[in-house]
Amino acid sequence: EIVMTQSPATLSVSPGERATLSCRASQSVSSNLAWYQQKPGQAPRLLIYGASTRATGIPARFSGSGSGTEFTLTISSLQSEDFAVYYCQQYNNWPPLTFGQGTKLEIK
Amino acid sequence: QVTLRESGPALVKPTQTLTLTCTFSGFSLSTSGMCVSWIRQPPGKALEWLALIDWDDDKYYSTSLKTRLTISKDTSKNQVVLTMTNMDPVDTATYYCARILYSSGWVFDYWGQGTLVTVSS
Numbered sequence: 463e464i465v466m467t468q469s470p471a472t473l474s475v476s477p478g479e480r481a482t483l484s485c486r487a488s489q490s491v492s493s494n495l496a497w498y499q500q501k502p503g504q505a506p507r508l509l510i511y512g513a514s515t516r517a518t519g520i521p522a523r524f525s526g527s528g529s530g531t532e533f534t535l536t537i538s539s540l541q542s543e544d545f546a547v548y549y550c551q552q553y554n555n556w557p558p559l560t561f562g563q564g565t566k567l568e569i570k
Numbered sequence: 571q572v573t574l575r576e577s578g579p580a581l582v583k584p585t586q587t588l589t590l591t592c593t594f595s596g597f598s599l600s601t602s603g604m605c606v607s608w609i610r611q612p613p614g615k616a617l618e619w620l621a622l623i624d625w626d627d628d629k630y631y632s633t634s635l636k637t638r639l640t641i642s643k644d645t646s647k648n649q650v651v652l653t654m655t656n657m658d659p660v661d662t663a664t665y666y667c668a669r670i671l672y673s674s675g676w677v678f679d680y681w682g683q684g685t686l687v688t689v690s691s
Contacts, residue, residue, distance in 0.1 A: 496675070496677040506678070557630045557631060557633060559607075
């Protein structure tokens with residue numbers, strides 16, 4: 463089973479600043495990596511797939527990069543609605559499909 | 571417009587079997603490339619993938635839970651059913667169903683709102 467590890471667990475950033483979230487896979491997942499955003503009381507929302515492709519309707523301030531075992535989600539200029547929990551998910555080698563433990567992005 | 575909605579009991583007793591239904595619209599599970607999956611999330615914790623069924627009726631399960639899970643579909647009703655046997659308090663979680671469109675990879679592009687299941691005597 464591929465283990466996904468996200469860091470940091472909590473990230474405090476001011477509105478308007480850049481946020482960088484990391485996700486590491488225990489073995490290579492190629493570019494088969496997705497990112498999701500989850501707000502309190504809501505279902506997750508797909509942001510990025512294929513490591514760097516934005517899903518439909520996702521603003522350009524969200525970008526993904528990386529391949530193999532190291533991945534990054536960058537939010538270029540944080541808006542108030544971006545403060546949430548973010549999860550990465552690998553789909554290169556499954557079952558099982560596996561998620562990271564999440565990074566909580568909070569207002570500084 | 572794609573929508574999914576989970577339904578099932580809010581409370582189950584330990585050792586009972588949980589049956590959840592995902593009713594969806596806006597797509598057909600008989601269309602090549604379509605899949606529906608179940609994911610759960612214990613309160614305050616991370617997402618955990620449970621099971622997936624595809625357009626060809628192939629079924630895939632979590633390694634750790636496969637002995638307890640069964641997924642099935644009723645294409646005519648646009649429904650996917652998940653059963654989980656021998657429920658335990660640690661299975662308390664919000665259970666989500668989600669769609670996968672294989673052409674985008676095995677990612678969940680639409681989600682239901684989730685249903686909270688509490689396991690308690």
